[in-house]
Amino acid sequence: MFCIRKLTTFISLILLILFISLLANCGKSTGIKPSRKVVIRFWNGFTGPDGRTILRLVKRFNRENPDVQVLMQRMDWGVYYNKLFVAGLGGRAPEVFIVHASSMERFIQAQVARPVDDLVRGANGIDESDFAENIWQAVEKDGRHYALPLDVHPIGMYYNKKLFREAGIVDEKGNPKPPTNREEFLDALTKITKDIDGDGKNDQWGYVFTWYRTNMYTFLLQWGGRIFTPDYQKCVLDSAENVEAVRFFTDLIHKKKVIPPPENFDSWIGFRQGKVGIAFEGIYMLEDLKRQKDLDYGAAPLPLLGKVPAAWADSHTICFKKDLSGEHLDAAWRFAKYLSDNSLDWADGGQIPARKSLMESERFKGMTAQWEFAKMIPYIRYIPRVPFALEFLGEFDTAAERGLRGNVSAETALSEAAANVNKIIKRQNEEQKRSKP
Amino acid sequence: MTRAKYSNIFYGYLFLLPYLILFCAFILLPLIYGLGLSLFQWEVLSNAPPRFIGLGNYREALGETYFWKALGATLRFVAMIVPSVVFGALLIALALNALPEKSGGFFKAAIFAPTIISISVAGILWRWFFSAEFGLFNAWLAPLGVKVPWITENRWAMKSVVLMTVWWTLGGPMVVLLAGLKQIPEQYYEAASIDGAGAMRRFFHITLPLLKPVLLFVIVMNIIGSFQVFGQTFMITRGGPELSTRVLVQYIYETAFASYRLGYGSAMSWLLFIVIAVFSILQFRLVRERE
Missing domain, CATH: 3.40.190.10 (Periplasmic binding protein-like II)
Incomplete structure (x- = not known):
């Protein structure tokens, strides 16, 4: 049989543990950051060989951009969309996330993604005409573009x-x-x-x-x-x-x-x-x-x-959280642009870049299968x-x-x-x- | 009551507390929340606020072919899997019980092993086993000139899923039944042998009656579990061919998370809950009457 004193010690121990964990949580939510880096969460469903390619790109970006820390999270596409959508509805979407062009519509309708036109046309932008027309159109609704197309497959x-x-x-x-x-x-x-x-x-x-x-x-x-x-x-x-x-x-x-x-x-x-x-x-x-x-x-x-x-x-497209601003928006865009600019590395694993300048590059011509499949771009059709x-x-x-x-x-x-x-x-x-x- | 007794009761609850908290947070509350949800038309994609529609979702489910088809698939699965698993587990448990401890241990581990494999791994493996043109099973059967459409024909698909499930889940019930068998005192068998009872009579008059409580437990748990089948069909057949193996849980999942119709999905969950509850109550009644 236990005696009362032991019990008191036991309960106070539990309370102590609870108290400490509470404190630890407080620390997180009051915004004590480990460093002054801007943290960008990046979610996608690249769990196959493509996951290794994207991880390499993310690591390279983090190395070259010491002021930004991209944290990537990969999930199976099936699970991914549910999680992303629910997070998005609750206003907790990651700063940057991948959505297939075919799934775009519900993210637009639920107002989870942010239009990118100001970013594309901004100082550090991308020439719109560099995107193949039908690919650029696949992320457009009512005159606005809601994502940066990364590839077409x-x-x-x-x-x-x-x-x-x-x-x-x-x-x-x-x-x-x-x-x-x-x-x-x-x-x-x-x-x-x-x-x-x-x-x-x-x-x-x-x-x-x-x-x-x-x-x-x-x-x-x-x-x-x-x-x-x-x-x-x-x-x-x-x-x-x-x-x-x-x-x-x-x-x-x-x-x-x-x-x-x-x-x-x-x-x-x-x-x-x-x-x-x-x-x-x-x-x-x-x-x-x-x-x-x-x-x-x-x-x-x-x-x-x-x-x-x-x-x-279909296309993997890069979307941005609805309410991004300031340094987060800047970092997120820099990261997305980095992926787009380097999408030949991405294409090497079995993709076609969404940008014409890259499609016409010598390096892309060396990717035999991608080059052959890219001939169909004028008549590809999305769901x-x-x-x-x-x-x-x-x-x-x-x-x-x-x-x-x-x-x-x-x-x-x-x-x-x-x-x-x-x-x-x-x-x-x-x-x-x-x-x- | 003495102080000791109070303190016993206190510790009883104290040790139950962690589970009780988890149970309330992750089972009881969602259950009640789901019941409320099922009375609303709640479509995540819509900009309109959820609307109270009473039993509208339930009415829609009962009038919809997909719902009945999915419930039918679930019932077919339960009707096939429960006897297969219970029978199989019983037979193997009897065999293992007869074996000496050492060699029995190996087989016990071997038969239990699939249970610890995750469904995604097992599912991917078995989908390849089952592939009609290029799969393992048909490669084995090829010399006999047989080509079984394991998961490509409606009449085979569910049986194949059952086969895989037997392999996957047999271990648990087997271990429980084996423990039950070990509890039967050896003296009863000795006495019966001396009285001249054969193996058959010993089984039906000693083993079976004494194993009954354990056996019933295994059957009840198996039926409840089987009604909630999802992983196997989702991984192996994706509900196909032609939705013939789309079980109710998969349909609920698709309704709630592909169509984003939360209210309707909740209503169907509650209908499934009612079906399982009815079966469970019937079984417990049956057990009590017999005793």
């Missing part, structure tokens, strides 16, 4: 040179010849797809669907389809062009059997294993391939399978900019998957998704009406 064509040579798809010099149009694409499919181990089932494929979203979005646009009416008041995902595009691929999968049943991302492993001739994947997958020495791959712009050239793309992007993409992904898997018809898959998206639009509009008394 379209999907493009990766092809397995060995399989192309084996199938005899070569030019006069005997070099593998990646397809540029529908005929050549179909020709490559039939020539490369075959049954290697002789069990009566194909196990080497001309092309696989990797990410449904990027691939199907590209195809719908190539076929001339639209996702929304121009005013974004109606989803027209079930338009005739879109149905036709989906049907084209379901035929190849289920009737002609030259494309394997889609497995989403996991099919990328097949390309890395050398069992797949062509995959349409992001330039950010390059790092994956570079580390794989036994794979003889090439990179090229997407072939034109439909009527209009198009390629899905439609709607504030309910995540909900829309959920429906879009489901529609693409259902359509490709062929358990329901292309029309059903697309029209059900369109109906659901229209419901979301209706709900959004009612909310909007409610917010304007």
Whole structure:
């Protein structure tokens, strides 16, 4: 049994600990800083190989700018956006943070990000015309730009040179010849797809669907389809062009059997294993391939399978906290500009810089895959900019998957998704009406 | 009451206090807050202030196909996983109990090992195992001429998730059941053997009845846990193919954090809570009646 005295000692100890920790906290909040550096918090979702690249840049910036301390925090994109958004709504967003152009809209609408036009045009600015027009447009709303585009990452064509040579798809010099149009694409499919181990089932494929979203979005646009009416008041995902595009691929999968049943991302492993001739994947997958020495791959712009050239793309953009001012704003901008100015280092890991001057540099021309993919910049297309992007993409992904898997018809898959998206639009509009008394 | 007794009670509460504080701060308060939230239309993206709509969110959920589909997926998961895990854990616990301590220890550790792997690691691993064209399992099955669409066909996907979950979660119940088995006095078995009872009779007349409290505990905890399944399906199938494995918790997560509809998400959480509560009450009733 304990005696009272011991108990008193115990309780006073606990109180003492609480008191000390309270004091320690007070110290923090009253602003006793360890040094006179301006601290810039920088959040992003670069948890892959790109994380190492950005870390190098941050360290270099910190070395070269002794008066600023950039503290980087990296999280998985999925977790990142939730955390960032909630922090932003509570007014606790980091000073600098990365947002995809496709996710921009809700950050603008929730007034988490600050327009950058004054900074870009300021004394230490960047020439606006140096940004590729469609990339600069991707961060614009009502005449204001809300972020500094760091890069652009379209999907493009990766092809397995060995399989192309084996199938005899070569030019006069005997070099593998990646397809540029529908005929050549179909020709490559039939020539490369075959049954290697002789069990009566194909196990080497001309092309696989990797990410449904990027691939199907590209195809719908190539076929001339639209996702929304121009005013974004109606989803027209079930338009005739879109149905036709989906049907084209379901035929190849289920009737002609030259494309394997889609497995989403996991099919990328097949390309890395050398069992797949062509995959349409992001330039950010390059790092994956570079580390794989036994794979003889090439990179090229997407072939034109439909009527209009198009390629899905997205951009990492640098955003600033809404209420930055004074030395914090200055330091944040200097850091962002540093990243932008040095975005060739960033591009080296599998990105295309957003600035034309860098794209035209000799060094960029030396980055083979990036250089090839950059040829598509004039016709890259971002995901439609709607504030309910995540909900829309959920429906879009489901529609693409259902359509490709062929358990329901292309029309059903697309029209059900369109109906659901229209419901979301209706709900959004009612909310909007409610917010304007 | 004596002073000693008072002081005992005091220390009882004192030692409970740390958990009680955490419980209140992170479970009880959010629970109540969520209940309040579920009565509001609260869309983070909207500039409009949250609006009280009573049971509107609940009505919307009950009238929505996605909700029922997700609840159905959850129920299918629970119906498959609970018998698999409990049966499997029981069988292995019996086997380990029969083994000598030394070699048993190795198997016990081996079977428990997956439990300590985080779901993200296990999920990524198993997604590759399950890949139909390029995965490990189908590479093993290839010589037999079999190609299983583990996670690419609606009718297989949930079973594959269950398979992975058995591997991942079997360890916990197994350890608990093994401890239960060790508690059964050896004399009962000896006496039964002398009376001429075979292995089967010994199992059904000694092991099972004496293990019942532990077994029921394992079953109840497993059902409650299984209703909250999220990590496995989210990592391996992302709810696909065609949303056939999108369980309720995942749908709630997406509603609250992808659609930013906090009120609606809270309402669905409470519906799930009610379902789990009903199941738990039924089970406890059952246990009490039997006793």
